[in-house]
Amino acid sequence: MIRRALLPLLVALAAGCTVGPDYVRPDIDTPERWRVPVTEAEAIANTDWWRAFGDPVLDALIAEALQNNRDLRIAAARVDEYAAYLGITRSEFFPQLGYGAGASRREAGADVPGGASGDLFEATLNLGWEIDLWGRIRRASEAARADLLAAEASRHAVILTLTAAVATGYVQLRNLDRQLEIARETVESRAQSVRLFELKFRGGVISELELAQVRSEYEQAAVRVPSLERQIALQENALSVLLGRNPGPIERGKPADGLRLPPVPAGLPADLLTRRPDVQAAEQVLISANARIGVARARYLPTISLTGVFGQASDELGALFDSGTNHWTIGAGILGPLFTGGRVRSEVAASEAIQRQMLERYLAAIQTAFREVDDALVSVARRRDELAARGRQVAALRMYANKARARYDEGYVSYIEVLDAERRLFDTELLEVQARADLYAALVSLYKAMGGGWSAMPPAPNPPGETEPATTAPVSPKDDPTGT
Numbered sequence: 001m002i003r004r005a006l007l008p009l010l011v012a013l014a015a016g017c018t019v020g021p022d023y024v025r026p027d028i029d030t031p032e033r034w035r036v037p038v039t040e041a042e043a044i045a046n047t048d049w050w051r052a053f054g055d056p057v058l059d060a061l062i063a064e065a066l067q068n069n070r071d072l073r074i075a076a077a078r079v080d081e082y083a084a085y086l087g088i089t090r091s092e093f094f095p096q097l098g099y100g101a102g103a104s105r106r107e108a109g110a111d112v113p114g115g116a117s118g119d120l121f122e123a124t125l126n127l128g129w130e131i132d133l134w135g136r137i138r139r140a141s142e143a144a145r146a147d148l149l150a151a152e153a154s155r156h157a158v159i160l161t162l163t164a165a166v167a168t169g170y171v172q173l174r175n176l177d178r179q180l181e182i183a184r185e186t187v188e189s190r191a192q193s194v195r196l197f198e199l200k201f202r203g204g205v206i207s208e209l210e211l212a213q214v215r216s217e218y219e220q221a222a223v224r225v226p227s228l229e230r231q232i233a234l235q236e237n238a239l240s241v242l243l244g245r246n247p248g249p250i251e252r253g254k255p256a257d258g259l260r261l262p263p264v265p266a267g268l269p270a271d272l273l274t275r276r277p278d279v280q281a282a283e284q285v286l287i288s289a290n291a292r293i294g295v296a297r298a299r300y301l302p303t304i305s306l307t308g309v310f311g312q313a314s315d316e317l318g319a320l321f322d323s324g325t326n327h328w329t330i331g332a333g334i335l336g337p338l339f340t341g342g343r344v345r346s347e348v349a350a351s352e353a354i355q356r357q358m359l360e361r362y363l364a365a366i367q368t369a370f371r372e373v374d375d376a377l378v379s380v381a382r383r384r385d386e387l388a389a390r391g392r393q394v395a396a397l398r399m400y401a402n403k404a405r406a407r408y409d410e411g412y413v414s415y416i417e418v419l420d421a422e423r424r425l426f427d428t429e430l431l432e433v434q435a436r437a438d439l440y441a442a443l444v445s446l447y448k449a450m451g452g453g454w455s456a457m458p459p460a461p462n463p464p465g466e467t468e469p470a471t472t473a474p475v476s477p478k479d480d481p482t483g484t
Contacts, residue, residue: 018135019301020294023287026359028366049447050167052262053440057253058170061243065166068244072162075155082148089144092137095129095306103317121320124311131304139294146291150284156277160452162242167444169239174256175437176232179430183224186426190218210415217419221426256436262443274366276451282358282365289355296351299344302336369449376446383439390432397425 050062066072101123132138197214200206237247274280308330314320337344401421407413 018138018294019297020135020139021290023290025283026363028363049452050163050444052260053167053171054260055170055253055258057251058167061170061239061251062163062166065162065243066159069162069242070244072155072158075151075158079148079151079155082144082151086141086144086148089137089141092130092140093132095127098126098128100124100126100311118315119317120313120315121317122311122313123320124309127306127308127310129306131306133304134298134301136295136298136303139291139298143288143291143295146284146288150281150288153277153281153284157281160277160448163452164444164448166239166242168441169235169242170250171256171259171437171440171444173232173235173239173250174252174254174259175433176228176235177252178256178433180225180228180232182426182429182433183221183228186221186422187218187225190214190221190422194218206415213416213419217423220423224430256433259440261439276369276449279362279365279369282362286355286358286362289351289358293348293351293355296344296348299337299347302334304332304334306330306332372449373446376442376449379442380439380446383435383442387432387435387439390428390435394425394428394432397421397428401425 048059051059102120103122104120106118106120130137193214194211197206197211201208201211236250239250240247274283308328310326310328312320312325313327314322314325319325401418404413404418404421408415408418
């Protein structure tokens, strides 16, 4: 009898359809070329891009950040949360089995119809199973899986942002260290000049005006020292938080001008941007919204369920499991809407509106990615030119300062010309150091815009009940028995 009851329902399930639109990736208007031509060697995607700078201390700091950063731990926990949600959704594919037990006593007067008195003890197993005839559960599972992949892509985005922030912060720290060295060297040099000019003033060789000029140049350099020391302390504190530490000192590796300047990665086809985690996350959110249209539309259709109760009942507890006390009930039911006051229609309209929003956000994420890559390529190219120009400017001003001092010693020019040359040299040396830091920051921005180094990304967690890791690769229907 059970087989006869189940057979028509299983046949209907096998012939069932999945309501709602299937996801189709939107057409993307990709740029034909980048503003700056890229002609270097092979691209460095799928590598730990920060290792291209050649500083083991930077590598160690990034490894520490990937291990201890609080935001990254939050993102990892969020992935676990969505993996659990996927497990909750997929559990609806299977029959739900429960148990129950109870004891009751009934007392009825003699004149009460059917009013037998006595005890009743009962133990039951309860079975319920919704037949996913219209694909509501399949669409809900598809949406939950996309939510999980979006959370994983967001975790990758946190990793990429974190590594870029640590690399940029470290380069800026070494830049400030170098500026502080230049400032201290300049202060020491001008302190010697002040002592020499004080002796000349006492000997009546120079005027008090010239002495005041030398002292003012000394103080101009000296005031930079505490300012740079403050900036260094603040930068160390910011890096410490990124590393998951309390504020404190940061280890140093190679000097600012000792870091390698890697070539610009080549081979930048537009489809590389689909590997950016923010673009991946936007697409998975779109897939989820698309699937939830099917979940909403399925509410127009009836729900078919199987139910069953299997148990033992007796008026004596000790005889509860004796022969002849068993009973069972099995049945099937259908439940569907007739009038909801427009609720289902509004739910479908809301899900379709959300899908349109997510589509526009996905396309906007693509355009933002194109812009960021093009901006970064332009920045790297122009920052290289700027650094080269600053280097030539420093060399010219150093020669100018040496010549001015030599002519002053020979009595051809006043010391004002020497001070002017040294002031300009000092300022330009600081600007050259900053230009180098800006170039490194532009390179970091380029790697980040490209999606960064992917081998640093740990594998995604396995959703409950799965043996394959959850990745952004498409799942074949034959690999996914649920059809999601």
